[in-house]
Amino acid sequence: MIPDRIMRKIERCLALSQSANAHEAGIALRQAQQLMQRYGLSEQDITLASVTDHTATAQAGKTPPRYLNSLATLVNSAFGTQAVYLATPQLSGTQVRWIGQWQFLGTDGASQVAAYAYEVLQRQLIRDRQAYQSGLNRRIKRATRIRRGDAFAEAWVAGARESIVPVELSPAATEALEAYAQRQHGELSSLSPRQRGQLRHHDYQAVHQGYDAGRQVRLHDAIQTPEREALGHG
Known part of the structure; x- marks a missing residue:
């Protein structure tokens, strides 16, 4: 060595x-x-x-929902990293449960910051999505509740994207990250995130509320705090 x-x-x-x-x-x-x-x-x-990797637990199983895939993409854009989704099966009695993780790859310490930022953002996103769903009419169908929650979450990520300045990776850095990923995992397949069907007319209120909530996110302010606290709004 x-x-x-x-x-x-x-x-x-x-x-x-x-x-x-x-x-x-x-x-x-x-x-x-x-x-x-x-x-x-x-x-x-x-x-x-010069490439390092750090993992962040995803609130997902074998296949992540589209909003968490979008969140990982946002983090990559903010810190100049690349992310690989890893799902590990765990046996619980007679049932198999899949545990999802994002492995962030980066140089100059970017992977560690990206993994932490993802966890902070994911906590806030899940919390806001649940709060939104709790305010919905209790008589609506479960499928509608989930679809609107996902629409809220996807719009939340789109709103949060407004507060970041994308990092442009050089061709050499991109090549290094891709080579590192291939060395670790071999040939990677494309990720097809889970989505909950087409939006309907009344679902667009969820989009507006999610986007407004996401615009309040201040990513870089949150990761500069000395302790790992949930990301605040404002």
């Missing part, structure tokens, strides 16, 4: 090789190349070494 100090030294040399000072850049590049040759490393090995 390559010592961390060697990996960090190579990374520093490669960074310095981009210097505007041609002499300094040349020396740094030669040092990086010598170290890489000595330890049998390629440039992709160095890039992959």
Whole structure:
């Protein structure tokens, strides 16, 4: 195993090789190349070494609902990460229960922040969705209650997206994250999130309320708090 100090030294040399000072850049590049040759490393090995992963529990089973998939996409956009959905079966008596997780991949510590941000946002989203559903007429059908709750939640994520500034990943970073994911999981299949059918006329009130609630979210304010508290509004 390559010592961390060697990996960090190579990374520093490669960074310095981009210097505007041609002499300094040349020396740094030669040092990086010598170290890489000595330890049998390629440039992709160095890039992959900067990628980390952290997981966040999803409030879902084998297949996540579309609103949680959208939430993971929002977090990826905010922190320059990529997310892989993992579902693990657990046997409970004679029944199999699936436990879902998002694995966030990122560089420079982004994966840890993204996983935490997802958990914070998910708690607030689930809480707001439940509060919305509790205010619905108790006589409506269960399917209608779920459909409107999902519509509220999807609109909530759309509203929350307004408060973020997307992080643009470089082609090299994107390639590194994809290579890391493939190294860990092999060939990944496309995720088809669960959705609850087409909206009906009276469902659009749920969309308006969800969007308004999501617009109150302040993601970056929440993740700067010293303790893992539920995300507040305002």
